[in-house]
Amino acid sequence: MTILSFHSVSKSYGDHQILEQVSFAVHSGNRAALVGANGAGKSTILRLIMNLEEPDEGEVSLINGITIGYLPQTLKTSESISIRQYIYDAQKELHVLQRRMDELTDIMTTAKGTELTASLAEYSRVSSRFEQRGGYDIEYRTRLVMEGLGIGNLHEERRLATLSGGQQTRVGLAALLIETPDLLLLDEPTNHLDAQALNWLENYLSEYPGTVLMSSHDRQFLNRTVNLIIEVDD
Template identity: 40%
Template sequence: MSVLTVQNISHGFGDRAIFQDVSFRLLKGEHVGLIGANGEGKSTFLNIVTGKLTPDEGKVIWSNRVKVGYLDQHTILTPGKTIREVLRDAFKYLFELEEEMLQIGDRMAEADEAELEKLLEDMGDIQNTLESSGFYMIDAKVEEVGNGLGLGAIGFDREVQDLSGGQRTKVLLAKLLLEKPTILLLDEPTNYLDVEHIDWLTRFLQDYENSFVLISHDIEFLNKVVNIIYHVENKELTRYVGNYNDFMRLYEIKKEQQINAFNRQQQEIAKLEDFIARNKARVATRGMANSRQKRLDKIELIEKPREKAKPTFFFKEARTPGRFIFTTKDLVIGYDGPLTKPLNISLERGQKIAIVGCNGLGKSTLLKTLLGFIPSYDGKVEHGDYVIPGYFEQESNYDNDRSALEELWSEFPTFTQFEVRQALALAGLGNDRITSKMKVLSGGEQAKVRLSKLMQRECNVLILDEPTNHLDVEAKEELKKALKDFKGTVLFVCHEPEFYQDWITDVWNVENWSNKII
């Protein structure tokens, strides 16, 4: 049974086509991975099926009485509410039923016998619904899911306006999972989750009885939770049965078949053209040449598989710094209160260190404090000699009206237009994306613009905050290679062990430094 059917969708932005005559179906109980390179239109597709975007052509058909839950990372949380209150909102309809039951109780005092019987029946129905829905276990459910995603470490009584972008995403995801919709639509849910909480989400989705569509570039995660892959490429959407590894095996076979078919056709066309050129002028063979020409005209051309622009990351190295990049003396990080115990740590020249640990414990705050962007809560940071840092920030401005070209040019005004275009192309952005506004680029494309800016500066220490978030598989591999090849020092926050475990020199786990009970 199909719970969602998409028929012959075409859509574009300006003169750029995103989808062309695309169809899709989601069957009951299917766990679908929606994959593709950055900028191919995965998030756009989810916006179309949820009605946030109207396609230029085609239609979207949902089955009756389907409850859809969509993790939209741009959803605004109501200021003044705590995390616990937001999560309890997932059961709003049950609280409304409880209120209705209380009102029925008030009306019973003045009801006649006939009305009383009807009210008692209504109250019984509501009571059964509340009990079967686990209404009296709501707080336990809230804490179970919240702790599974690391919200307990942040604090359930923390107000949502004080949360970082990553923490807000975790709250939205927890609320969505508590709602238990018929269909889950998840756009990169593992971003901002550490390993422990990705494992929890993996188990949750493996046991999820209903359907879901998941956008992710995390191969290990996809392999564990999906049984169908839809691949977005060159304005098309292709269905594969199996997980990501199954898709890759079938995709490589398909691509090889396409290349072979293209090459065979090109050889046939060359033979026909050669025969026509040699025989069309001779009276005796003109008829055969005309016959070959008709055959040539009827050939339906096979397109050669197009290679996507691949990023090439390379970080320029500045002069060699002193032995120590920085040392701390009883450093405590925090804003309104301390997040850590006093830290006496140092980063030495040439080290490559991954910072890990639950969200909300201060990983981003630690980076900003070490760089001097925010003051320490207590203690101090001492920088070594000749330290020239390059910083990649986790979040960007989603309302940025500048084009990618203008964004880079504004920081490097002496560059020629050719140099700016070349720098962005090296990061894997095509001509149509270079002139697009930053706010319409995908999260991965925005990250590539920020990485492109970082590559233009000479530095001897790279400070990176979740650099793999939103990046597609190829971009992650290229970034990994560039960081391995970089001769300087690297300090970065990351939740993907498979990205860093074979090239770093050490791991710093902030959970060992935190004041909070994990």
């Protein structure tokens, strides 16, 4: 199943042509990598997918109903937000699903007949999605990811603004991995990782339940993590 596709997409900044008639597709479950020289348009492709920019020509298509997580090269956050709040905010869909499960549980305590049948059916759908997104093991996964990326020692109430750029990027990556979106977009995720965190990320992505599209200059990392290479030729 195709989860993402570009159809003859072109993008320019003034007189500078970045992308010209670009077409490719990413299927569900792919671990895909954008490779190419600096300035070839890899980051632009990710921003187009996120609808942060509009193509001059062509079409970017995404399958309906999917969740998307995006890690830019530089994380932009509120000056006052804490690590705990940032990670909590990244799990918005899980919170919505949890609230609906609680509501349905209350309804089912008194419902009868067709109302009970409908509530049971909806609860089954909602709880399946909650499980698919990792809602039942969220606390364990949070500890696992934070420790794996080497930031488990940071106090959860510490403000992101007080962290180094590298630490901020790791927190941003951690929030996305914990969120577990259907499509994970990563722009140079290895830039601020040491060897231990890099090895952990390779293993984690190999078991990631969704689809991954990332840009990276680390060919060794890509060789061990992806099954699809999309070369952006400048």
